Amino acid sequence: MTKRVVTLAHYYTQPEIQQMADKVGDSLELSLFAREADADVIVFAGVRFMAETAKILNPAAKVILPDAGSTCSLVTQTDVAALKKWRNSYPDHVHVSYINSSAEHKALSDWIVTSRNVDDIIAHLYAEGKQVIFSPDRNMGAYLNFQYGYDMPLWSAVCEVHDRFNEAALDEALGAVSGAAHLIAHPESPLPVLKRAGYVGSTSGMLNWVREYQGSTTDVIFVATEDGILYNMGLARPDLDLRQAPIYAGCQCNSCPYMKMNTVEAVKRAQQGDGLLIDYLGESEMASARAPIERMLEFSARYYA
Numbered sequence: 001m002t003k004r005v006v007t008l009a010h011y012y013t014q015p016e017i018q019q020m021a022d023k024v025g026d027s028l029e030l031s032l033f034a035r036e037a038d039a040d041v042i043v044f045a046g047v048r049f050m051a052e053t054a055k056i057l058n059p060a061a062k063v064i065l066p067d068a069g070s071t072c073s074l075v076t077q078t079d080v081a082a083l084k085k086w087r088n089s090y091p092d093h094v095h096v097s098y099i100n101s102s103a104e105h106k107a108l109s110d111w112i113v114t115s116r117n118v119d120d121i122i123a124h125l126y127a128e129g130k131q132v133i134f135s136p137d138r139n140m141g142a143y144l145n146f147q148y149g150y151d152m153p154l155w156s157a158v159c160e161v162h163d164r165f166n167e168a169a170l171d172e173a174l175g176a177v178s179g180a181a182h183l184i185a186h187p188e189s190p191l192p193v194l195k196r197a198g199y200v201g202s203t204s205g206m207l208n209w210v211r212e213y214q215g216s217t218t219d220v221i222f223v224a225t226e227d228g229i230l231y232n233m234g235l236a237r238p239d240l241d242l243r244q245a246p247i248y249a250g251c252q253c254n255s256c257p258y259m260k261m262n263t264v265e266a267v268k269r270a271q272q273g274d275g276l277l278i279d280y281l282g283e284s285e286m287a288s289a290r291a292p293i294e295r296m297l298e299f300s301a302r303y304y305a
């Protein structure tokens with residue numbers, strides 16, 4: 001019997017990779033799809049923490065990452081032994097971790113969140129009277145503290161792509177537009193950038209914002225996130241003037257080097273069984289990491305039903 005191979009691709013991969021996929025989505029959508037997938041093999045055209053999450057949620061499947069180098073700076077900047085010490089210094093707090101984290105990191109967490117549900121899950125915890133610590137993304141945490149008046153202690157790692165956006169380049173670009181200009185941004189961006197944004201949300205959230213845009217087609221919309229999503233936005237609304245938010249003059253370097261390791265050749269090889277096989281996570285580590293992810297998925301199913 002032939003093996004059923006399912007290919008998943010994140011919005012940040014190149015258009016040719018998205019066209020090879022059975023499902024394209026943000027991290028929440030891809031986690032859910034991976035959990036439910038009736039697959040012998042899952043090829044995950046994304047980054048390593050995403051492939052690990054797929055394995056944790058669907059342990060019976062063989063999960064393959066096309067390029068072993070596809071990591072994420074939020075993972076590589078987090079020393080898990082130090083994180084454990086930090087976490088233990090807040091024994092009365094709930095530890096909420098962004099899904100952009102290793103399996104070991106997830107196993108030290110009470111809740112996992114994605115950029116789609118982070119606002120709602122933390123609001124839910126505060127409404128229950130809980131105290132919260134947040135890791136690993138300090139930009140996302142700083143935004144939540146600012147936006148909702150929380151005082152969450154924050155771990156300090158950043159996305160090396162989003163952290164490059166800056167208010168000086170943005171102000172110049174926004175000022176150069178003669179008509180109306182808008183900024184939409186991913187919450188991994190620095191706080192001064194997020195304060196200038198009319199909408200802050202996940203990749204799917206931004207895509208929906210663009211899809212439903214009611215303003216004039218002469219308006220300019222700057223998008224502060226990884227450049228891959230511009231492809232999906234252009235497909236959804238070819239009538240709009242969508243531009244990548246600038247980083248500094250002459251540079252459009254908001255491309256994730258790890259996502260872009262998913263080349264057509266690497267994905268094809270992975271579909272043939274070649275790539276990084278996610279088979280190194282221990283049973284008890286996976287079980288400890290699964291609990292906070294399932295908590296998030298259950299909350300999302302209830303909340304967004």
Ligand code: 13P
Pocket residue numbers: 025026027028100114115116159186188201202203204226
């Ligand atoms: P999403 O949760 O919006 O898919 O973002 C994942 C990511 O890696 C952003 O840099």
Ligand code: SF4
Pocket residue numbers: 047071072073074100159160161162188226256257258259
């Ligand atoms: Fe990680 Fe940033 Fe790349 Fe997303 S864009 S995978 S957060 S390095």
